[in-house]
Amino acid sequence: MELDDTYENIDRTRGDREKQENVMSEQDVQSADPVRGKCPPLVISILLGLSILLSVVILGTAIILFILWSTQLTAIENKFQQEISSIKRNGSECRHCAAGWIHFHGKCYHFSQSLLNWYEANLNCFSKRAYLIVINTALEQKFMADNIMRQPHWIGLSDLTVEGRWKWVDGTDIKATNKFWGPGEPNNKFNVGDCTQTNSDGKWNDVSCKKSNRWICERLSFPCFIN
Ligand SMILES: [Ca+2]
Ligand SMILES: [Ca+2]
CATH class of the missing domain: 3.10.100.10 (Mannose-Binding Protein A, subunit A)
Known part of the structure; x- marks a missing residue:
């Protein structure tokens, strides 16, 4: 009987130790991964804010680039139209060359x-x-x-x-x-x-x-x- 009690005590002690280790490792994981654990609302708000800011910056840059591109295109088109106009019929006279030529x-x-x-x-x-x-x-x-x-x-x-x-x-x-x-x-x-x-x-x-x-x-x- 005494020997059985001794083995039972050893098993119980081992079980308690394993439970304790499991609890400790869970705590370690939670402390290493704030997202998995408790994530403070402030962090979420900052991350969300940064995401919105980044999106605004990217969108703004794209809009500016588009405006620059269309301005350049319009300038080229205007120049081409001027050149075409200069060689179109001017009254009854046909002009083969631009002014100065x-x-x-x-x-x-x-x-x-x-x-x-x-x-x-x-x-x-x-x-x-x-x-x-x-x-x-x-x-x-x-x-x-x-x-x-x-x-x-x-x-x-x-x-x-x-x-x-x-x-x-x-x-x-x-x-x-x-x-x-x-x-x-x-x-x-x-x-x-x-x-x-x-x-x-x-x-x-x-x-x-x-x-x-x-x-x-x-x-x-x-x-x-x-x-
Ligand atoms: Ca020649
Ligand atoms: Ca000579």
Whole structure:
């Protein structure tokens, strides 16, 4: 009997210890996980507030980006409409070129009033969606010479990559075009004559690309729209 009582006491003691351990581990879990345990209303309110704030910020950013995008789109559209308007029929006169450009045989030409070096002039024409004039025919040469007011102007011909190998800026084969070099030109004077300007009579002359000159841009003309 005494031995049985002893085993019973041991079992009871073990059972009590296991219950105590289970209670302790439950307490540990609750203290480590505030959400599972008691979550104070203040924390919930802060989390909710932060969520709403974040949503407002994201929505606001999206709205601002949309407004910026539509403003930019409207500006592009307006510019396009202005350009279209400028080439539409104006009374009875059909305008192939924008203001400041002269129409000749399906092309538009802009004769600058200011001065730039050849590189800058080349870029200036690119910015106008054009290129430095490429003289394809004797007619175009005459048109150019008639409009330069006896002032030197840059044209789109250079031998910057290989000395003596002249190239048109639009890739036109130099062998396929007439040449209108002035007397004794090109002479690569002072070993710097890599870019071509016109003389006062329109004949070509190779000079330093760093020289400041007027320039001529050329681009395709627009077809006339029928209203
Ligand atoms: Ca041309
Ligand atoms: Ca020269």
